[in-house]
Amino acid sequence: MSASQENQVHVGRRAVVAAGATGLAVALTACGGGSKDSGGSDTVEPAGEGNGANGGAPLARTADVPEGGGLVLADQGVVVTQPKAGEFKAFSSKCTHQGCAVKGIADGVITCPCHNSTFDAATGEVTGGPATMPLPEKQIRVEGGSITLA
Template identity: 55%
Template structure:
């Protein structure tokens, strides 16, 4: 690999372009005001989830009717997780993966789980608790 390629590789691993300035890698996300609307239960697929980037929250539905919420801030270097697929919450920065059931680490470099976030499910609405 030439010097240019090495610099690009080092930049890709060392810089977190998706990290907000105020993010703390292992801390809780800014979850907004209690009672803030997140979405509808129909928007959260069974066995999957949805990332609410503005609130830095990811809501999952591991089994029908069982909704969980976690900070969307990766515990590795503070990037915001980007997607939920195949039962895993996935961080795009360095390949971190977390289980949708409990936010525990399922793969990649993170050393700790995603912190659980309190939500309320009333009817078909999901709000911050």
């Protein structure tokens, strides 16, 4: 291979790598949260500065978590649910199938928008694939109307 051909191949590889990285960024952005969806859930910012892992600041207020639904706290990587009145649960918001952020929470079911895996909002257990592993539970504390990571 001549020097000019080698440079052409090298530039071509750079273009492919750059295009691939751009495509990945676009795909990851598309999987990210939004605001309120029609499924009874919100993707929200924390209810205070920081998060429960940083000094116990609130993740959310109990009044903001709908019964039978929940909140996806994208910045903290947590989904908080209220399966029954006054019962709050928290799980990783990262789908165990391919790592997309879950989004919809309605009627006791957490849904991943990427491949439609579903999880029980009370236990995190898989209720519909392609995911085969439950969402990991996060330990929380509910005090005075605030929910924090334990």
